[in-house]
Amino acid sequence: MRALVVYESSFGNTGQVATAVWEGMFQRLPDVALLEVSAAPRRLPPELELLVVGAPTQAFGMSRPKTREDALRTAGTELTGPTFGVREWLRELEPPQRPVYAATFDTRIHTPHVPGSAAVGAWRVLRRAGFEVSAEVESFWVLGIRGPLRDGELDRAQSWGVSLVSLLPGQHPVGAR
Numbered sequence: 638m639r640a641l642v643v644y645e646s647s648f649g650n651t652g653q654v655a656t657a658v659w660e661g662m663f664q665r666l667p668d669v670a671l672l673e674v675s676a677a678p679r680r681l682p683p684e685l686e687l688l689v690v691g692a693p694t695q696a697f698g699m700s701r702p703k704t705r706e707d708a709l710r711t712a713g714t715e716l717t718g719p720t721f722g723v724r725e726w727l728r729e730l731e732p733p734q735r736p737v738y739a740a741t742f743d744t745r746i747h748t749p750h751v752p753g754s755a756a757v758g759a760w761r762v763l764r765r766a767g768f769e770v771s772a773e774v775e776s777f778w779v780l781g782i783r784g785p786l787r788d789g790e791l792d793r794a795q796s797w798g799v800s801l802v803s804l805l806p807g808q809h810p811v812g813a814r
């Protein structure tokens with residue numbers, strides 16, 4: 638596995654974006670996996686070169702147990718036990734043993750002057766952990782707490798996925814031959 642997309646999603650929107658990012662990457666790099674965060678390994682495969690992490694922005698950053706609980710309640714889902722998100726996964730993630738590029742994205746509501754981004758929070762944690770973080774932080778927009786995604790966001794996510802692969806050595810920038 639050369640690349641891995643890990644995502645968290647309360648209502649499914651970040652999951653859709655993660656799938657589109659994965660599809661874009663897969664066009665250029667067949668060796669890419671997509672995992673929901675609770676199934677993601679704490680120790681990354683030694684051959685991994687690129688990690689992409691996506692999460693919904695909740696309460697101005699990465700989700701916490703309380704915000705996920707609020708989300709489940711909003712979705713009308715029964716609370717069945719402790720939940721697990723990208724924040725907790727990153728805390729447990731073992732630092733890379735060799736250079737691994739990382740990129741992050743989130744979904745959030747486009748509200749002028751409202752700060753906070755799960756993608757920026759995850760990016761900071763990955764940088765501190767020793768990942769090779771470039772400027773690859775992206776937000777995809779939802780129209781409300783439960784979604785849906787704005788028109789065109791899945792196409793944008795797929796194109797972003799294509800462009801991420803060019804971070805890897807030996808991969809050509811998008812549009813180059």
Ligand SMILES: Cc1cc2nc3c(=O)[nH]c(=O)nc-3n(C[C@H](O)[C@H](O)[C@H](O)COP(=O)(O)O)c2cc1C
Binds near residue numbers: 646647651652781
């Ligand atoms: C508890 C809670 C807090 C939220 N806080 C924010 C916020 O601070 N900023 C924002 O833009 N969106 C906020 N949202 C909206 C989420 O970003 C939105 O639900 C998410 O993008 C949907 O993605 P998902 O379907 O993958 O969960 C919040 C949602 C919930 C449930």
